[in-house]
Amino acid sequence: MLNFSGEDFDVIVVGAGIMGSSTAYQTSKRGHKTLLLEQFDFLHHRGSSHGESRTIRPTYPQDYYCSMVLESYTLWEQAESEIGYKVSFKASQFDMGPADATNFKALISSCRKNSLPHQVLDKAQVAQKFSGRIHIPEDWVGVSTEYGGVIKPTKAVSMFQTLALKNGAVLRDNMEVKDIKRDGEGGGLVVFTSNGEKFRGKKCVVTVGAWMKKLVKTVIGVEIPIQPLETTVCYWRINEGHETDYAIGGDFPTFASYGEPYVYGTPSLEFPGLIKVAVHGGYACDPDKRPWGPGISLAALKEWIQGRFSGLVDSAGPVATQLCMYSMTPDEDFVMDFLGGEFGKDLVIGGGFSGHGFKMAPVVGRILADLVLSGEAEGVDLKHFRVARFNENPKGNVKAFEDQVGTFQ
């Protein structure tokens, strides 16, 4: 006979980053008694969801993300109106890349297929549109759309946790889940923590970010290919007199640059006078034995800043950096699925967000809640996100654009 900690729950969510917090918000909002467990302090900086800015954009080479991002815009707004403050800022989005790159061509065709209003611009048109603040090489093109934006990550996690709490969820931090088992007596699940507590729930959602591979291996003995990666966010000083030219609230966009390296950034917001420009990539790591730097080589990024921003941003070196973790799948597509085995449809996992999941957290929470509560999710083709894809092909989903994936070191 096990002694359980407190009451029984309908849903236990393990991992309180943005995905777990958004899922707990969804299940509690639908009237299900929810418990959210986190191994560290809430809002800690050792996972993937902390910091000051994340880009939201529907422009993707994979056409199936566009509708998920568009749904997320609506869900972000809904949550903001429930809490009464903003976690997102409007901006346009500008993607740029070599005209002959297959991933960039796929991005343009995805915009067309999804009827996303956009403009394709050549070098001269880009210089004109951004009044000389962005320059692209002769053989590149740019894609401009009004659909961009910046989300404040730590504030957004806090928002979903607060809303979950208001909906009656129980939130417990410093609770490291060490195992999950079938409950022989009750038919549900038992979640065990390393400090000796046991929680009983009918269903469970696991959203443990970079720890997914470890926890899944413990629970079911299977290794799913989710590789933790340490990445570095860099902030660069905008030259004096040009600070407002690159600031949020004007016409400077959130941006992504295809080609080698893949570079992304947001307008100046969190640190006035500084702009975030970073490389999508990093070093494989054990999330429990982090190297905490040094980051990736900055030579290519410095050259990129010098070339694209016409000398208006100081490319000598970043003035501030922050470390963070990615959870990479081989195809950089998410994992949203049932764990299966003896758990059937009672245990759902959401992970492998591969450095681009934050923007879609509201729809991910909606989908994970749908899956765990009803066994299916509407409005999304889950075949892209199944674990079984790696059994059929270790590289996962086959992409027509090999240059898109495997960018991490």
Ligand SMILES: Cc1cc2nc3c(=O)[nH]c(=O)nc-3n(C[C@H](O)[C@H](O)[C@H](O)COP(=O)(O)OP(=O)(O)OC[C@H]3O[C@@H](n4cnc5c(N)ncnc54)[C@H](O)[C@@H]3O)c2cc1C
């Ligand atoms: C530098 C950087 C920039 C990014 N930029 C963008 C961007 O511009 N746009 C975008 O859309 N996305 C972006 N992303 C990706 C996005 O931030 C992630 O996809 C997202 O935060 C993943 O959230 P998560 O909840 O899966 O993981 P996490 O935030 O890591 O949450 C998992 C949680 O589970 C907890 N946990 C782990 N194991 C256990 C356990 N055994 N028991 C209990 N708790 C446990 C962890 O402590 C952690 O709090 C970026 C990521 C980084 C690092």
